Amino acid sequence: MQKLLSLVILFSVYCHAQNPYPEDYFRNPLDVTLVLSGTFGELRSNHFHSGLDIKTQRREGLKVYAAAEGYISRIKISHYGYGKALYITHPNGYTTVYAHLQKFSPTIEAYVKKLQYEKESFEIEVFPNSDELILTKGDVIAYSGNTGGSGGPHLHFEIRDNEERPINPMLFGLDIKDTTAPDIKNVYAYPINEDSHVNNSNERQKLRLIRLDNGDYTVENLKAFGKIGFGVEANDRQDLASNNNGVSNIQALFNGNMKFEIDFKRFSFDETRHLNRLIDYEHYKTKKKRIQKLFVEPNNPLSMYKNLDNDGYLTINDSTASVYKICVKDFKNNNSWITINIEGNKSQDIEQKDKFSSDFFIYANKTNELVDKTIEVHFPQNTFYDDFFIDFRVQNDTLTLHDDTVPVKNNFSISYDISNYGPEDSDKLFIARLVGYRKQYTIYSPTYRKDNILTTSTKTLGTYALVSDNIAPTIKPINVSEGKWISNYRYLKIQIDDKESGISNYRATINGKWILMEYDYKTKLLQYDFNDKVSTETKNNFKLIVTDNVGNSTTFETMFYRK
Ligand SMILES: [Zn+2]
Secondary structure, eight states, X not given: OHHHHHHHHHHHHHHHHHSOSOSSSSOOSSXXXXXXXXXXXXXXXXXXXXXXXXXXXXXXXXXXXXSSSEEEEEEEEOSSTTSEEEEEEOTTSOEXXXXXXXXXXXXXXXXXXXXXXXXXOSOEEEOOOTTTSEEOTTOEEEEOBOOSSOSSSEEEEEEEOTTSOEEOGGGGTOOOOOOSOOEEEEEEXXXXXXXXXXXXXXXXXXXXXXXXXXXXXXXXXXXXXXXXXXXXXXXXXXXXXXXXXXXXXXXXXXXXXXXXXXXXXXXXXXXXXXXXXXXXXXXXXXXXXXXXXXXXXXXXXXXXXXXXXXXXXXXXXXXXXXXXXXXXXXXXXXXXXXXXXXXXXXXXXXXXXXXXXXXXXXXXXXXXXXXXXXXXXXXXXXXXXXXXXXXEEEETTEEEEOOTTSOBOSOEEEEEEOTTSOHHHHTTEEEEEEESTTSOEXXXXXXXXXXXXXXXXXXXXXXXXXXXXXXXXXXXXXXXXXXXXXXXXXXXXXXXEOSSSOEEEEEEEETTEEOOEEEETTTTEEEEEXXXXXXXXXXXXXXXXXXXXXXXEEEEEEEEEOO
């Protein structure tokens, strides 16, 4: 009996080792059925998605519950990114994150408002002590919203371990209905070396997918030689929503042996930008489709690879027959297989790709400087993953710095010497990135000035120029005007905008006292809640100063009545 018992214990320990995460500790943070608009590890712009995006029935204001007992350990409000966000630390060491919230529960809201009024700032970040905001599982902590960089009402929910690494919340038992296998959009073959080729070409080849009756895929037979790799474009759909989400795992086998695996279960924020090394960045930037490469190039620090054999690369010899299989899985282990039959065939007559070359060569592991009269570009060591010829041209104040088809790992700087501008003009200059088909749109690149040098730090290659902003921000009152009675309004609403360098800051007062105006960059709206009761007077003087990124400012003043 003793023996049997220890065997049972041993077995259950073994089972737990399969999934080390507690499966019934956390509850659904909403009380609606879990339907996702985003899965964990999903490929996004410059990052992997770090949580679940839970649909909130196309509206805001759904109650958000503490997923388990714990205390609020961090509150952050920012114009962009997560907007209004709460972090709960739980006794088991995990932290849950709730983002894009509309507002907090009354207790937390009061805690935050006090701080905002002390600091005279809408944007804040605070780390409350463990005895301040204590919660029981299921307590209402907030209401769902669409704040920050959210493109529609939803709740962004994360679970992080004690090293701040996000983990797929579905590993904790949050159940999402999914019975459909991932969808394979495209498969590509990549000749790697100068002498390797696929279907008589040294360039990346799109393979024609053939769907089989059982839902799996194959491609037309492939002729190849030398060192090659593959890439796949795939996504997944859950049962209750029609939107495309990310897949959970991809494996590749060569003649029955495991060659490659990537598993999107956990990562760290340090590595999230290296998504640009996983995908074919140039293809993404030109075609807006993300091919995931099933081979690992040098300088790829992603931790999610497993079971790599020769980094996922294949070597195809002449006159051989081999089989390459790709298996794409969703979290529920629904899978789609792609079978690729490869005929080893050395061809004499192969198309070579035209490689770009210029007078400027970048060594990824060295510091590189590019200088032309008034412009200086400084790339620290390891700014890039690969060595490459860079397209570097200067015409007046317009700098062509390649284009955004080469992924950038770390920040580099661009400096302009503006001594040849008069003091009046030079005060209004900023560095902008030019985008659009005709480079007709400018994007403000955070610009710092020291004497006559303007510098920006960026992670994006492309076209840059000096742009002048002589136009002050606009201020448009929505529900207030001189001498108006506005007793019936809960909020004071003002729209602000700055088309050139953009808004840097704003400050609003009533009768000289600072008021909290919440800012939403998407609607360009500033809102003050009269329930904050900054003024109890009948006659009120409202004043708002808005400043843009080069220091132009606009002041708006009006008098209103309220009882
Ligand atoms: Zn999200």
